[in-house]
Amino acid sequence: MTVIKSIILAGGSGTRLWPLSREMYPKQFLKFGNTSLFQETVLRCLDISDISEIFVVTNEAQKFFVIGQIEEIGYSIPPENVLIEPEGKNTLPAIFFGMRIIENKYGRSVVGIFSSDHVLDRAAMQTIASAEYLASDYLVTFGVVPVFPHTGYGYIKPSEACGPGYRVSEFREKPNRETAEKYIQEGCLWNSGMFLFDTELFFDEVKKYAPSVFTCFENGNDINEIYSCVDKISVDYGIMEKSYRVAVVKLEQKWSDLGNFAAIYDEFEKDPVGNVVHECDPLMLNSDGNLVYSSCGKLVSLIDVKDMVIVDTSDALLVCPKSSSQKVKDIVSTLKDRNDERAYIGQTVYRPWGTYTLLEVSPEHKIKNITVLPDHKLSLQLHYHRSEHWVVVKGMACVEVSGQQFFLRPGGVLLSVQVKNTDCPIREKFRLRLLKCS
Structure with missing residues (x-):
């Protein structure tokens, strides 16, 4: 001890x-x-x-x-x-x-x-x-x-x-x-x-x-x-x-205390002109002293930009002078006043069983990419206003629908988008559990 x-x-x-x-x-x-x-x-x-x-x-x-x-x-x-x-x-x-x-x-x-x-x-x-x-x-x-x-x-x-x-x-x-x-x-x-x-x-x-x-x-x-x-x-x-x-x-x-993006800039390694770049490969002309972060795969291009913060995620873009980065919390406060869920979650949401990423949304449908950790399971769910259609692309899953269990595993060509699938109808209790990764 x-x-x-x-x-x-x-x-x-x-x-x-x-x-x-x-x-x-x-x-x-x-x-x-x-x-x-x-x-x-x-x-x-x-x-x-x-x-x-x-x-x-x-x-x-x-x-x-x-x-x-x-x-x-x-x-x-x-x-x-x-x-x-x-x-x-x-x-x-x-x-x-x-x-x-x-x-x-x-x-x-x-x-x-x-x-x-x-x-x-x-x-x-x-x-x-x-x-x-x-x-x-x-x-x-x-x-x-x-x-x-x-x-x-x-x-x-x-x-x-x-x-x-x-x-x-x-x-x-x-x-x-x-x-x-x-x-x-x-x-x-x-x-x-x-x-x-x-x-x-x-x-x-x-x-x-x-x-x-x-x-x-x-x-x-x-x-x-x-x-x-x-x-x-x-x-x-x-x-x-x-x-x-x-x-x-x-x-x-x-x-x-990494209390703002200016502190993040101070913490990390800089290129020869003082830029800090993370998770991207930007194209920069006459630009120095910037913090550039992009996690969504887009090309970031800067021309004559100095001492700025550029943070690009899949659902939100922040641009501000480094000297104003302590004001970011005011943006979050405004989002909360508007009941905007982007103050609370991003497009990738973390859960005890894994993550889900929102890929596409319309009034008629949502498409999510769900990743379930091995030996973890989603909570038992029941929907009154929508049905769910699952496509299993990797791993072996145990699906429970209305008390009945059956197993889904990948088959055929792995690059095929639809490998195995199941439907979870309205008003039926269901959940998914990942048994193992393939």
Whole structure:
């Protein structure tokens, strides 16, 4: 058993990297290479915690992402370690939820708190682990030494030294550029949103400075009841900015919260004229400093374009200056006001059993490409206003219609579009299960 346990906060609304991220597919599960931000977070936590000592706070809709992506990197998290919030109530209730579970299981513990969508040099975990003994006396946070006057981060002003860290003088809100430059001159640090908490001290400080949160968790019988009454409040506002027992430990390693497309641009390798290109091969004339992402196979051509973000997906196109990329969330807000489902899902939708991609839509029909994971199955369905016609092109499937089961497998020429098919009529219960891939 290791000394430090870990909590990964894996909620998210998918607004800041839209249209790549959506509410049902937030940025921590995006893959810009072989692994997602969430998977990288899990791998870092394994440097200080056993897989059985990692707890993930998420929601029901994203539970299958959490379990599936951990399995992709070769680990199996205990199901009881995936903690489901009934609704998002910001970071303090989410952390309290995890801390209470850990204390009930292990007793008094030191717990690292990590966001699931940050980029962090793995060497930083050594610095985090070295602050373990400091957590018995202080609520420990980690401040990143700034490399430029960032206006998208909060700042922490350290004061006198205490062990490997410093007492916190004050937390400061996101500044304008001039103020950010002043903060850096004063020795302020970027607020990373990572913490190291002793369970006993944490509960004491919550009881003192956020008593309504403490009372809801102490008096509630189950998590649904607790979340129906608990306040929506951040851990910074709830306790960190109020407590006198707060210390900050400096991190000199590379860190980013990838909070917008400008941060994505800064993170990735650039061509000789400063363009970042992902998943496409654009044609560019006199164009530099751009972020170009296209996942739909179209040729992207740029002429005299500078310092722009171009993100093209199958159902949405975003074009904006890099300097305005923090405003993307306003587009998502407008889509939600219009009840536009593109705020929530893309054309490819992820489900516990696999994915489906919407290929064609009209008032009379829909065509979907459905991919079912081996040994997974769709939920039992019944439609009153449409029938479904399935074509199996790969793998062997078990189809259940009105309680009867039969099997479909590919046959004939694999390139043939219609290999095997079945009809699911109106008002008949049906579902599909993939037995194996061919």
